Amino acid sequence: MNHKDLMELEQEVLFDTYSRYPIAVKKGKGTKLYDFDGKEYTDLLAGIAVCNLGHCHPEITEAICDQAKSLVHVSNLFYTKEQLEFGWALLSTGDFQKVFFCNSGAEANEAAIKLARRYMQKVKGEFRYEIITLEGSFHGRTLATLTATGQDKVKEGFFPLPHGFVHAKINNLEDIKRKISDKTAAVMIEVIQGEGGIKPLDRDYVKGIYEICQKHDILLIIDEIQTGMGRTGKMWAYEHYDIHPDIITCAKAIANGLPMGAMMSTKKVAQGFGPGSHATTFGGGPILSRVGTKVIEIIKRDKLINRAEELGNYLLRILNDLKKRLPGLINEVRGKGLMIGIELNDKIDANRVFKELISRGYILNLTQGNVLRLLPPLIISKEELDNFSNTLEIILKEVDK
Ligand SMILES: Cc1ncc(COP(=O)(O)O)c(C=O)c1O
Numbered sequence: 001m002n003h004k005d006l007m008e009l010e011q012e013v014l015f016d017t018y019s020r021y022p023i024a025v026k027k028g029k030g031t032k033l034y035d036f037d038g039k040e041y042t043d044l045l046a047g048i049a050v051c052n053l054g055h056c057h058p059e060i061t062e063a064i065c066d067q068a069k070s071l072v073h074v075s076n077l078f079y080t081k082e083q084l085e086f087g088w089a090l091l092s093t094g095d096f097q098k099v100f101f102c103n104s105g106a107e108a109n110e111a112a113i114k115l116a117r118r119y120m121q122k123v124k125g126e127f128r129y130e131i132i133t134l135e136g137s138f139h140g141r142t143l144a145t146l147t148a149t150g151q152d153k154v155k156e157g158f159f160p161l162p163h164g165f166v167h168a169k170i171n172n173l174e175d176i177k178r179k180i181s182d183k184t185a186a187v188m189i190e191v192i193q194g195e196g197g198i199k200p201l202d203r204d205y206v207k208g209i210y211e212i213c214q215k216h217d218i219l220l221i222i223d224e225i226q227t228g229m230g231r232t233g234k235m236w237a238y239e240h241y242d243i244h245p246d247i248i249t250c251a252k253a254i255a256n257g258l259p260m261g262a263m264m265s266t267k268k269v270a271q272g273f274g275p276g277s278h279a280t281t282f283g284g285g286p287i288l289s290r291v292g293t294k295v296i297e298i299i300k301r302d303k304l305i306n307r308a309e310e311l312g313n314y315l316l317r318i319l320n321d322l323k324k325r326l327p328g329l330i331n332e333v334r335g336k337g338l339m340i341g342i343e344l345n346d347k348i349d350a351n352r353v354f355k356e357l358i359s360r361g362y363i364l365n366l367t368q369g370n371v372l373r374l375l376p377p378l379i380i381s382k383e384e385l386d387n388f389s390n391t392l393e394i395i396l397k398e399v400d401k
Contacts (some may be wrong), residue, residue: 001038028055029381038181042384044364049375052253059255067290086289089296093235093245098270100263101284105138105225105251108261112221112247116186119272128185129164138195175207186219191237194226195306197368198341210243219246229253230299233309233337255296304378312337318389329396342372356395
């Protein structure tokens with residue numbers, strides 16, 4: 001089978017839900033991907049912030065294979081050592097005392113929304129259910145999480161949507177204050193909006209939200225699904241902001257490519273769930289948990305969080321130098337750690353730049369029409385980042401002609 005056969009087969013077999021890149025991937029190793037013709041690509045996207053340790057990391061492969069020999073699945077009716085070890089390791093990374101495992105980011109956010117409501121209604125005895133989220137945010141594709149998402153495009157054709165979600169303007173504390181009511185259960189934010197175009201929220205704004213939540217006894221949920229696991233130069237991006245959320249959600253990178261999500265909360269808020277209140281068949285299965293524990297071990301051992309910070313600063317610097325060398329072509333370079341967006345000027349055909357980068361061997365993403373989104377594996381090298389920046393410079397000069 002070659003690339004063309006696979007493209008035709010996809011049209012015939014799969015729902016038409018994805019606009020795919022014109023690449024059929026055969027294998028991956030470290031920061032590289034290879035197509036069916038043997039062409040090599042540098043992966044600056046890591047499966048959309050998933051394969052933080054790179055592709056087919058030998059220790060992860062070993063953990064998967066070894067665990068598959070002894071226990072693959074038993075359900076959450078039983079205790080398993082792997083799940084508890086991973087739970088312990090994950091909780092050791094932050095301010096939280098309890099974890100719930102699930103299978104994806106959207107599911108982790110669903111769990112957070114349900115927990116916030118149930119905590120308010122069952123523990124505090126108040127009928128609060130509204131969740132305030134931000135314009136431009138992205139929280140997932142289930143009915144509740146697409147309603148939570150602050151972008152209209154994900155909602156088209158899915159009406160009526162669940163009740164109880166309110167959107168506030170980004171970086172505008174007054175708007176949050178206006179939207180709080182006696183029905184508000186929680187505020188849910190990404191401290192750096194990912195799909196929304198790599199937009200870090202202002203420091204004072206996030207601190208302000210935290211203080212408002214404390215004052216009104218409202219829960220603060222941080223969606224760390226894209227920002228988490230060291231990507232921004234901290235284990236969790238909320239650590240950049242000097243706040244203590246009640247709940248965080250994560251997924252994507254926690255099992256380096258296997259489908260896993262998690263919600264963590266304080267012990268107090270965790271009282272919102274009791275037996276039978278929430279569940280999922282596959283959550284925290286032995287293979288995923290074994291891999292999750294290994295991921296944390298490798299992140300710590302190989303100091304990948306520091307690496308993300310250092311390389312992120314380096315990348316910001318070389319891209320800002322590029323911006324200066326090519327006045328008027330790049331509006332802004334922004335982000336933290338290895339989560340970086342390059343916003344191109346309207347006069348540049350961003351789609352053409354994106355396609356040229358792909359054809360010259362760089363995998364990245366174009367979001368919000370003009371933002372090149374970089375989420376490389378945390379093991380990327382300086383040399384690979386330099387080569388990318390040089391290639392981008394050549395392409396921008398060509399496209400500007
Ligand atoms: C911030 C954020 N939240 C939630 C999600 C949804 O995660 P999943 O696709 O695993 O359901 C994503 C996915 O891109 C995300 O970036």
